[in-house]
Amino acid sequence: MTTIDPVAGRTAGPGDTARAPDATRTTRTTRRRSGVLGAVGPVVAVVVIAAYCLAPFYWMLVSSLRRTNDIFDNSLLPTAWSLESYTKVFSGSTTFARALLNSLIVASTTTVLALALGIFAAYAIARLNFRFKTAVLTVIIATSMFPGISVVVPLLRLFSDIGWINTYQAMIVPSLSFAIPLAVWNLTTFMKQLPYDLEQAAMIDGCTKWQAFRKILLPLAAPGVFTTAILTFIHSWNEFIIALSMVNDPAIQTATVAISKFTGASEFQAPYGEQMAAGVIVTIPLVVAVLLFQRRIVEGLTAGATK
Known part of the structure; x- marks a missing residue:
């Protein structure tokens, strides 16, 4: 008995029945492999990206736990x-x-x-209707796009004239x-x-x-406020060029500047171990803050994505 093969458009004979199960089995195997690759592929990509991003921090941590004589050792573990190195960071000073x-x-x-400042400005822009609202937002965000190095010299001259050098406000x-444009936006x-x-x-x-703003809107806006606060704190904590230019008094300088000014046993020796240990110490508050407010940060970053 012969049948018509709808796919091939020809008459299928008795010899073709033996090939049908093999083709079906091959199709199922291919689909199973595609499913496995589709499930494993994203995981592998995430692992590779995470390893690439965390490798410098891992090497900083491992280097901080080596002895001074072993600082140039390339082993993955000390x-x-x-x-x-941690003792030297705080010892004697x-x-x-x-x-x-x-x-x-x-x-x-x-x-x-x-x-x-950002909460009130954002509330006014979000709730009030006035002309050039988009232009105002554009100007606000544009002010944060200037590189820090481009404003160092004017600020140094200004702060020297008003006596702000070696002060916190500088x-x-x-x-x-x-920080303000980031918060407002x-x-x-x-x-x-x-x-x-x-x-x-x-x-x-x-x-x-005022009561509606304080009792209703602010609690609802808490995820966005937490997210903005963490991002602003991280940027201010890591800021270097302004702090280096405006402050030369060791009693006022920040941690990032202090790390750059570490000296070794001699002027020809770089204290890599101490710098690595200090880098780990400086990173710890940021990691703790992110872990504590992780849920709030995620809520703030995904706000408005769904309704």
């Missing part, structure tokens, strides 16, 4: 574990501890001021030029997602405009 405190003061003050005010986008009906309902129930 041959002899040692806290010698409180300069680095003071630098950590200075970084905390500058970063915290910058973050608080940026949020205080580092905080320039950092605000990036992020919070404006976030507040536009909040329904205006919530404010109206609160005011109908007897709240003033």
Whole structure:
């Protein structure tokens, strides 16, 4: 008995029936392999990207745990574990501890001021209707695009004239030029997602405009505020060029500047171990902050993605 093969468009004879199961089995095997590759491929890509990004931090941590004589050893793990570099960072001097405190003061003050100004500015832009709103947002975000090195000389001249050299405000005010636009832009986008009906309902129930803002909108905007605060703090904590240019007093300098000024046993020896250990110490507060507020950060970054 012969049948018509609808795919090939020809008459299928008895000899073709033996090949049909083999073709079906091959198709199933191909699909199974494609499914496995489709599931494993993204995982492999994530692992490769994560390894590439974390490799410098891993090498910094491993190098900080080597002895000074083994600092140029290329093994993946130290041959002899040692806290010698960490001891040297703090031994005999409180300069680095003071630098950590200075970084905390500058970063915290910058973050608080940026949020205080950014929240009100973002609320006004998101809720009020006025001409050139888009132009205002464009100008605000454009002010943060100037490279720091381009404003160092004018700021140095200005701060020298008004006596701000070797002061905290000489580092905080320039950092605000990036932090405030970031806060305004992020919070404006976030507040536009909040329904205006919530404010109206609160005011109908007897709240003033300020009470509706403080009791209704701010709690709802908490994920965006946390995300902006973390990003602003990280940028201020890592800032280097302004702090290096405006401060030459060891009692005022930040941790990033203090690390760059570490000296070895002689002027011809670079203290790589101490610099690696100090780098690990400086990174720890950022890692802790991200881990503590991870859920808030994710909520803020994904706000408005779904309805």
